[in-house]
Amino acid sequence: MTETQNQPKALIAMSGGVDSSVAAWLMQQAGCECTGVTMRLTRNETLGQSGFHTCCSERDIEDAAEVAFAMDIPYEVVDFTADFREKIIEKFIRVYEAGGTPNPCIDCNKYMKFDHLLRWADAHGIDYVVTGHYARVEQDEATGRWLLKKGLDEGKDQSYVLYNLTQEQLARVRLPLGGLHKTEVREIAEKRHFINARKHDSQDICFVPDRDYAKFMEDFTGKHYPPGDFLDENGSRVGTHQGAVRYTIGQRKGLGLAMGAPVYVCAKDMQANTVTVGPEDALFDRVVYADEVNWISVPGLTEPLRVTARTRYHQVEQPATVFPAEGGFRLEFDQPQRAPTPGQAVVLYQGDVVLGGGTITSVER
Known part of the structure; x- marks a missing residue:
């Protein structure tokens, strides 16, 4: 051979x-x-x-x-x-x-x-x-x-x-x-004299490099995402937003609201096309539910485990306990976390080993 x-x-x-x-x-x-x-x-x-x-x-x-x-x-x-x-x-x-x-x-x-x-x-x-x-x-x-x-x-x-x-x-x-x-x-x-030795790292989502997600979505789908109401925590109207898809949980900049104190996007109702704003402390949740789970270091979860977890890419890991739950897992952080958001990944670690992870479906205080 x-x-x-x-x-x-x-x-x-x-x-x-x-x-x-x-x-x-x-x-x-x-x-x-x-x-x-x-x-x-x-x-x-x-x-x-x-x-x-x-x-x-x-x-x-x-x-x-x-x-x-x-x-x-x-x-x-x-x-x-x-x-x-x-x-x-x-x-x-x-x-x-x-x-x-x-x-x-x-x-x-x-x-x-x-x-x-x-x-x-x-x-x-x-x-x-x-x-x-x-x-x-x-x-x-x-x-x-x-x-x-x-x-x-x-x-x-x-x-x-x-x-x-x-x-x-x-x-x-x-x-x-x-x-x-x-x-x-x-x-x-x-x-090695590679042509890309000093090339900048890619920063953006490859199909939305200008970061204007809503414009990309409108161009791609032919839809228009209409304005709607900004609401405060009591449900009172406080202004007009430019389409609920344009806002993410935890956002502060670009709201165009003058309310006497900083406010943040706390919730969205896509059916009603409303965006609820409130103080930063309204963003913190302690419990995260996840589905579409993939386990790596273990074949599955049969009992509660102590872990550290990230709900965002470069977040510092936070101590938590993960529990088995129907269709996925329930994660309880030791301390409330800022703006864990449905659709994002939550990844679990034990030391430098990835235990597994899933997609956030809902959160609780």
Whole structure:
């Protein structure tokens, strides 16, 4: 058998950024036979945007192709625009229209990156899928379960957005940046003279790079989201809003209300098209319910467990107790938390290990 036939084969998800480029180089250095793939998820001309600070834009495809050429590895662009439209963009709109706050990057990891790329790898006889996420995958020798752990660079840790990975997926996913800091990654890229060594990280949702979600939704659907009433905590009208989908729980800026003291969005009634505002202390809730749960370090929850939890991407973890509940779990924080919001992910940790997570359905004080 030749040396090439002995080499493990790795499919590198190349976004055009520095992280996935260095991930590709590290896997090549580890002796893998690498193939680079960029998923085309949107078309800039369709969305009417240049995509400068997003992922998966035309410029990103060019950068990924150039790095693959420099590394002398095969490279392909695969078109998943139709699936992305259905599973990510249309769900994003549905959640906003229902009054929630969606998390399309988590959905993209679940439905697009790992699901589609693993199937593509299967079809091409490739062993592993590799991404540039800052997290770690290890196998628990005692239980045999695959574990998802935080990246060592706390400021870049992306375990929160990967909590949906299944045991089958984790067994075949490799995250070579999990033990590195971002500064080390950029140093590697500069030494290799990668074109994207100093490229800025993507900041926005890839299909809404100007952050005007409501305008995007109106352009995409052809709908108009009409003005309605701002209400105070007593239900009295205090002003006119510009469409309930334009506001998120906890928002303070851009309300256009003069009420003598700062007020925040505390609730939305999408049927009545009302937005309720109140003082900041009205935003705090202690109990969170979640469904669409994925367990990682355990096969399921049979009894209460002490955990730490995040209800937002870069939130500092907060101590809590998780309880089994029908269809998911109930999480009780030791201290009330600011604006946990339906539609967002709640991810549970024990130390640096991800226990699991789910989608917030409701909250209680």
